[in-house]
Amino acid sequence: MNGLDMTEQSWKDEQNRVNHVVEVIDKRIKGLEREVGSVRTDVVEMRRDFWDDVTINFSEADDVGETSTSLRQQSEVLSERERSHKHSFAALSKMKRLRQSPYFGRIDFAETGEPAEQIYLGIASLLDQDDQTFLVYDWRAPISNLYYDSTPGPASYKTPVGEIAGEMLLKRQFVIRDSQIKLMFDTGVTIGDELLQEVLGRSSDAQMKSIVATIQREQNRIIRNERSRMLIVQGAAGSGKTSAALQRVAYLLYKYREHLQADQVILFSPNPMFNSYVSTVLPELGEENMQQTTFQEYLEHRIGREFQLEDPFVQMEYVLSGESGQPGYDARIEAIRYKSSSLYIQAMNGYRNMLLAEGMLFRPLRFQGKEIVGREEISKRFYAYDSSITLANRCDLLREWLLKELADFSKREVNEPWVEEQMQLLDSEDYQIAYQRMRRQNRKKNRTFTDYEDEKLILARMVVSDRLKPLRKWVKALRFVDIKGLYAQLFANKSIMLQASGGDLPASWDEICRFTLDNLEKGELAYEDATPYLYLREQLLGFRSNGNIRHVFIDEAQDYSPFQLFFLKRLFPRARMTALGDLNQAIYAHGSILQQTSTLSQLYGQEETEQITLTQSYRSTRQIVDFTRQMVEGGERIVPFNRDGELPEIRIAGEQAALNAALSADLDQLKAEGYETIAIICKTAEESRLTYETLKKDHELKLIKKTTLSFEKGIHVIPAYLAKGVEFDAVLIYDASEERYRRESERKLFYTACTRAMHLLHVYSLGEPSPFIKAVKPEDYRTVELETSRVNG
Numbered sequence: 206m207n208g209l210d211m212t213e214q215s216w217k218d219e220q221n222r223v224n225h226v227v228e229v230i231d232k233r234i235k236g237l238e239r240e241v242g243s244v245r246t247d248v249v250e251m252r253r254d255f256w257d258d259v260t261i262n263f264s265e266a267d268d269v270g271e272t273s274t275s276l277r278q279q280s281e282v283l284s285e286r287e288r289s290h291k292h293s294f295a296a297l298s299k300m301k302r303l304r305q306s307p308y309f310g311r312i313d314f315a316e317t318g319e320p321a322e323q324i325y326l327g328i329a330s331l332l333d334q335d336d337q338t339f340l341v342y343d344w345r346a347p348i349s350n351l352y353y354d355s356t357p358g359p360a361s362y363k364t365p366v367g368e369i370a371g372e373m374l375l376k377r378q379f380v381i382r383d384s385q386i387k388l389m390f391d392t393g394v395t396i397g398d399e400l401l402q403e404v405l406g407r408s409s410d411a412q413m414k415s416i417v418a419t420i421q422r423e424q425n426r427i428i429r430n431e432r433s434r435m436l437i438v439q440g441a442a443g444s445g446k447t448s449a450a451l452q453r454v455a456y457l458l459y460k461y462r463e464h465l466q467a468d469q470v471i472l473f474s475p476n477p478m479f480n481s482y483v484s485t486v487l488p489e490l491g492e493e494n495m496q497q498t499t500f501q502e503y504l505e506h507r508i509g510r511e512f513q514l515e516d517p518f519v520q521m522e523y524v525l526s527g528e529s530g531q532p533g534y535d536a537r538i539e540a541i542r543y544k545s546s547s548l549y550i551q552a553m554n555g556y557r558n559m560l561l562a563e564g565m566l567f568r569p570l571r572f573q574g575k576e577i578v579g580r581e582e583i584s585k586r587f588y589a590y591d592s593s594i595t596l597a598n599r600c601d602l603l604r605e606w607l608l609k610e611l612a613d614f615s616k617r618e619v620n621e622p623w624v625e626e627q628m629q630l631l632d633s634e635d636y637q638i639a640y641q642r643m644r645r646q647n648r649k650k651n652r653t654f655t656d657y658e659d660e661k662l663i664l665a666r667m668v669v670s671d672r673l674k675p676l677r678k679w680v681k682a683l684r685f686v687d688i689k690g691l692y693a694q695l696f697a698n699k700s701i702m703l704q705a706s707g708g709d710l711p712a713s714w715d716e717i718c719r720f721t722l723d724n725l726e727k728g729e730l731a732y733e734d735a736t737p738y739l740y741l742r743e744q745l746l747g748f749r750s751n752g753n754i755r756h757v758f759i760d761e762a763q764d765y766s767p768f769q770l771f772f773l774k775r776l777f778p779r780a781r782m783t784a785l786g787d788l789n790q791a792i793y794a795h796g797s798i799l800q801q802t803s804t805l806s807q808l809y810g811q812e813e814t815e816q817i818t819l820t821q822s823y824r825s826t827r828q829i830v831d832f833t834r835q836m837v838e839g840g841e842r843i844v845p846f847n848r849d850g851e852l853p854e855i856r857i858a859g860e861q862a863a864l865n866a867a868l869s870a871d872l873d874q875l876k877a878e879g880y881e882t883i884a885i886i887c888k889t890a891e892e893s894r895l896t897y898e899t900l901k902k903d904h905e906l907k908l909i910k911k912t913t914l915s916f917e918k919g920i921h922v923i924p925a926y927l928a929k930g931v932e933f934d935a936v937l938i939y940d941a942s943e944e945r946y947r948r949e950s951e952r953k954l955f956y957t958a959c960t961r962a963m964h965l966l967h968v969y970s971l972g973e974p975s976p977f978i979k980a981v982k983p984e985d986y987r988t989v990e991l992e993t994s995r996v997n998g
């Protein structure tokens with residue numbers, strides 16, 4: 206039996222209660238199944254009859270009105286039925302989930318002066334037959350907070366009507382499967398190490414799981430935090446940041462169910478594969494998924510048509526594959542840092558202020574070689590507007606003016622010879638359209654006659670108007686503002702940049718200018734330029750914002766630059782933000798927003814910002830955490846969860862073939878031992894591809910690329926930067942030699958790779974291992990020299 210003071214009787218009592226609750230659930234399921242069945246048939250029938258029940262007669266004006274009323278009524282009935290179908294269906298699937306495991310916790314709580322009540326916690330609430338008492342409380346209910354936040358003894362919890370104080374007499378945990386209690390124990394301060402041991406010791410899955418049964422106190426603070434506009438979570442690798450974020454979404458959706466819909470919450474993920482990895486957690490908790498995207502996806506959406514955009518992974522490959530001293534390399538690194546810094550935001554703001562007075566660039570309005578409005582004329586008009594009007598509003602005024610100019614031009618153009626020529630080419634269908642238009646115009650003007658001249662004019666206008674359509678669209682989309690030119694100007698004209706930035710420029714500015722202009726010329730935009738470019742564009746054309754979103758979650762927040770976060774804040778003006786990250790996993794060359802906490806708290810102001818630190822790491826065994834934490838700054842503060850495994854192994858090979866052979870044998874053995882999800886983590890995409898090619902003849906492998914959308918069990922070959930956020934039963938680092946991981950910038954990448962391992966870590970090295978490994982105390986890993994002869998034998 207589990208638990209020290211558990212009597213056989215209490216085990217029996219609890220099992221009886223489980224049986225009773227399951228009975229109630231079964232009854233509820235039966236009822237709901239009938240309901241869903243009948244509503245479904247109703248909906249299907251009605252869909253089939255939808256068009257039979259309404260009279261369709263559009264021939265007479267009165268009938269049109271009648272028909273549409275009839276249609277509306279029908280569709281209202283239909284959508285009401287569909288709503289109730291959806292509702293019953295959701296209730297049914299909730300019951301089915303409860304059926305699998307009705308609850309996971311119990312607290313006995315005596316409100317001051319009242320007898321103790323038994324509170325059972327599960328993923329959803331359940332009332333008894335007469336709807337009088339809760340058989341199960343939702344884990345997100347106010348009273349459930351006691352379970353996560355308090356220990357037996359005096360305790361209190363907050364409700365909408367005030368704080369309720371009393372005493373907690375018992376805190377008990379269960380694992381219930383198939384109506385049977387499998388584990389049960391009483392706990393004190395932390396929510397059962399035993400249960401966590403059990404959960405964390407399992408093998409990894411292709412998809413993340415919910416952690417509601419074992420949420421830890423610190424994580425609970427994140428999940429239920431409602432005080433601040435901006436919540437920053439700095440947490441060690443594997444400390445449950447992503448988990449906390451997802452349960453927080455579920456909590457918010459529950460608490461604000463009257464006002465908050467799942468599509469008002471958005472999660473920014475590190476890559477598309479991660480989206481699929483986390484996509485089952487909310488449905489498992491009975492909630493709809495929030496919106497998910499990546500920052501790159503957003504950039505593509507906004508400026509992907511204007512430029513060939515570089516993605517962060519291409520930038521990463523460049524940084525990892527190049528070397529200091531190579532032509533252009535150091536300047537590019539400097540550019541990446543500068544262009545993502547708050548200094549650059551300031552320079553951009555300085556530039557905007559300059560443009561208020563002078564320097565705007567426009568494209569002329571041209572049609573078939575003729576200039577309708579020249580760039581100087583546009584600029585003159587722009588600066589004739591009152592100087593207090595913002596750039597964006599002035600561009601709007603320009604648009605109206607240019608559309609009018611275009612309309613005037615269009616009237617003049619009808620007499621041009623090309624129009625006559627075009628009219629000859631019109632076919633009968635065009636004539637038909639012109640005739641209809643003419644009739645409409647006549648009706649409007651109350652005219653009953655037409656003459657040949659009228660008809661000709663209408664046709665001519667039609668021809669001109671059709672030809673001008675793209676140009677009108679161009680004006681409407683404000684394409685006459687030369688954003689690309691304006692961005693390029695910053696790099697083409699040093700005096701402008703000096704003035705905009707206040708003179709604070711990176712050392713290799715001239716070289717940075719050269720390659721930035723080169724890129725722009727080719728229609729390409731480097732990753733580090735994309736957000737600033739979009740920012741400039743928005744300053745000029747107006748900020749697009751999304752007022753619907755109420756909560757923005759940014760996972761792997763350390764990979765965002767101050768510029769990007771600043772941008773997201775503007776994009777979602779009505780949202781609260783939760784940024785979760787780990788500075789030790791900041792793998793990009795640009796500055797990390799988490800490094801500059803002052804910048805970060807400026808975003809919403811100190812008052813509105815709260816920071817929570819998670820130091821306990823749950824993912825990996827104690828041995829793996831002990832090994833990895835010695836590689837990074839502040840690692841001594843990371844606390845491993847007490848779960849034992851093998852010491853990490855460093856396997857040194859003298860030559861490539863020996864390394865591959867040993868790796869291949871290792872895979873065979875791990876599979877035989879039952880490891881289901883294994884990753885061979887490489888440094889770059891190229892190294893991954895080569896490894897995949899070498900090993901694929903003997904193993905079933907999956908090569909993970911940046912475009913990979915989903916994640917399954919099996920053996921993955923994956924570049925380290927794509928393994929962010931995910932985890933594997935066993936991790937094999939392909940080549941952690943001094944040659945591959947040596948630079949300071951590679952330290953965090955290497956740390957990220959190693960911390961993906963849950964149960965086992967084998968680090969291969971071709972020759973001398975990385976200095977990051979050598980910094981680890983020798984007793985915290987084992988070294989194995991691989992024999993070269995293995996290749997031949």
Ligand SMILES: Nc1ncnc2c1ncn2[C@@H]1O[C@H](COP(=O)(O)OP(=O)(O)OP(=O)(O)O)[C@@H](O)[C@H]1O
Binds near residue numbers: 444
């Ligand atoms: N309270 C908990 N109960 C059970 N499992 C937990 C708990 N907290 C975290 N875990 C598990 O630990 C692992 C790591 O969690 P998660 O991926 O959320 O961490 P993270 O901080 O986002 O990690 P990283 O920054 O390394 O990507 C997951 O398998 C998760 O299920």
